[in-house]
Amino acid sequence: MQILVIGIGAGDPEQLTLQAVAALNRVDVFFVLDKGDVKQELVDLRTEILQRHATRYQVVVGRDPERDRSTTAYVEAVDDWRRRRADVCAELIAANLGADQVGAFLVWGDPSLYDSTLAILDDIQARGELSFEIEVIPGISSVSTLAARHRVPLNQVGRPVQITTGRRLAKEWPDGVDDVVVMLDAQTAFTAHLDQDATIYWGAYLGTPDELLIAGPVREVAAEIEKVRAEARERKGWIMDTYLLRRP
Numbered sequence: 001m002q003i004l005v006i007g008i009g010a011g012d013p014e015q016l017t018l019q020a021v022a023a024l025n026r027v028d029v030f031f032v033l034d035k036g037d038v039k040q041e042l043v044d045l046r047t048e049i050l051q052r053h054a055t056r057y058q059v060v061v062g063r064d065p066e067r068d069r070s071t072t073a074y075v076e077a078v079d080d081w082r083r084r085r086a087d088v089c090a091e092l093i094a095a096n097l098g099a100d101q102v103g104a105f106l107v108w109g110d111p112s113l114y115d116s117t118l119a120i121l122d123d124i125q126a127r128g129e130l131s132f133e134i135e136v137i138p139g140i141s142s143v144s145t146l147a148a149r150h151r152v153p154l155n156q157v158g159r160p161v162q163i164t165t166g167r168r169l170a171k172e173w174p175d176g177v178d179d180v181v182v183m184l185d186a187q188t189a190f191t192a193h194l195d196q197d198a199t200i201y202w203g204a205y206l207g208t209p210d211e212l213l214i215a216g217p218v219r220e221v222a223a224e225i226e227k228v229r230a231e232a233r234e235r236k237g238w239i240m241d242t243y244l245l246r247r248p
Contacts, residue, residue, distance in 0.1 A: 001097060001132040003121060004104040005111045007139015011207030013049045015140045023137045024054040028101040031092050033064035033085070041236070045208070046106050060096045062088045074167070082116050086123040093130055103132075108240075109141040113163070114183050142206050142242050143181050149213055150201040154244065155179055169193075169245075178247040188226055190245060194219040197247055204232060204241035218245065 006023050009015025016024075030050065034043060043061075050057050065084040089105075097103045105117050112118075121134055143163065147154050155161045162177040166185025170192050174180055182189065190200055200218040202225050205211050212232060214225050233239040 001093075001099050001130070002102045002135065003093070003132050004102060004135050004137060005117050005121070006104055006106050006137045007110045007141075008046070008049055008106045008108060009140040009207060010109055010142040010145040011045060011205065011211075012145075013045070013052050015145070015207055016049065016053055017137070017139070020137050020139060021053045023104070023135075024050065024057075026102050027054070027104040028058065028098075029096050029103045030057055030059045031089065031096075031103055031105050032059055032061045033088065034061050035064045042108075049106070060092055062092045064088070082120055082123065085116065086120045089120055090124045090127070090130060093124070093132070097132075107139065109143075110139045111136050112138070113141050113143065114165075142183070142203075142240070145206040146181075146201065146203045146242055146244060149203055149206065149211070150215055150244075152201060152244070152246075154181065156246070180245045181242065182245065183242045185241070185243075188222075188229065190218055190243065191222050191226070193245065194222055196245075199246045200225070200243055201246070202241065202243040204229065204239055205236075206240075206242070210236070212241075 004023050004027060006020050008020060032043060032046060065081060065088065093103060107115050107117050124130055156179060159179060160177055161179045161181060162174045163181045164174060166182055166187055166189040169180065169182050170187055170189035173193055173196065196218065198218045199216065200221060201215045203213050212228060214221055214228065229239060229241065
């Protein structure tokens with residue numbers, strides 16, 4: 001039994017690598033966690049990718065458990081959510097994948113960057129009830145797509161880049177870093193740094209027909225980003241965005 005974790009890009013079906021397309025066509029069963037009607041578009045995008053790139057496929061869908069977003073115990077809430085996700089995935093694999101078959105999880109962007117799939121599969125393996133090999137196929141991340149859409153490099157000459165979360169940026173700008181890539185920002189943390197001489201390169205729904213892009217001095221465009229972001233979230237019911245903050 002083998003499980004492939006396949007990076008499928010930020011949303012554009014043409015962002016799949018040749019390696020990813022080849023991997024799709026080795027798979028017997030694709031496992032998908034349904035996030036409900038609000039994010040049905042994400043399931044539809046996965047379906048489009050399979051229709052375009054896979055010659056045959058079987059899809060098995062499980063219900064993605066809700067995460068407790070009301071608690072201040074963030075790490076504990078994420079750990080609990082991952083355990084319950086692992087329960088769902090273990091049941092799907094046990095019930096639908098034969099000993100000589102290949103299963104797969106399709107991961108937005110790249111599986112190595114702020115995604116829980118690998119940790120969940122490690123959890124399932126550690127339980128000792130299922131035995132399978134894991135193979136990871138890298139993908140084009142939303143970070144790469146953001147830089148490409150804005151036509152900028154992520155780094156300045158000889159300088160580091162830090163990738164962090166909105167939760168951490170809201171507390172402080174990272175020490176010793178002038179280029180900060182921010183993901184998972186539910187609170188527009190860039191507004192805490194309007195005193196910085198920084199440029200923001202912001203993008204939402206990257207790689208999809210609904211893609212949104214805004215760039216400029218953060219103190220000048222912050223209000224516009226907040227407005228556009230709120231309107232998009234109200235219209236679609238969800239938002240996925242990321243951005244680069246750069247000081248000279």
